[in-house]
Amino acid sequence: MSKQCPKCGATDMVKASLAHEAGTSDIQSVTVGAGIGGGGLGVGAAKSKGTSQSLLAQRTAPPAMDGKSFSGCATLILLLSLAALHWNWPGWVWIVSVVLVIPMGTMMLWQDLQKHGEDQKKYDRSWLCQRCGTISDLGR
Secondary structure (H helix, E strand, O other): OOOOOOOOOOOOEEEHHHHHHHOEEEEEEEEEEEEEEOOEEEEEEEEEEEEEEOHHHHHOOOOOOOOHHHHHHHHHHHHHHHHHHHOOOOHHHHHHHHHHHHHHHHHHHHHHHHHHHHHHHHHHOEEEEOOOOOEEEOOO
């Protein structure tokens, strides 16, 4: 059974994940150079690697994990630690503060993981129309 675009009716559909993979390339390069100037001879070399993506590959990229809850809680613990050192808090105040932040951060991280899982399932059901460029949730 072929998939049909809900916008233009075309049946030329491809999974979003396949379009993303087709438009993503790994790049590795080595550059060597030499030159002569007033100060003498110069030689240099560089090696680089990275990833190149087409605009279509960027549009059809899988959902990224947010990660803000973890970094936010880590920042809060760091700030509490600095405040405890700066204002000479008793040890138990710092411990109670951190003990309250850790469950909150765990709960926020759990919610982020659940949302990412839902986003990933939706992405797995996404198809790209190769005629009009619409990305649709058409299921498997």
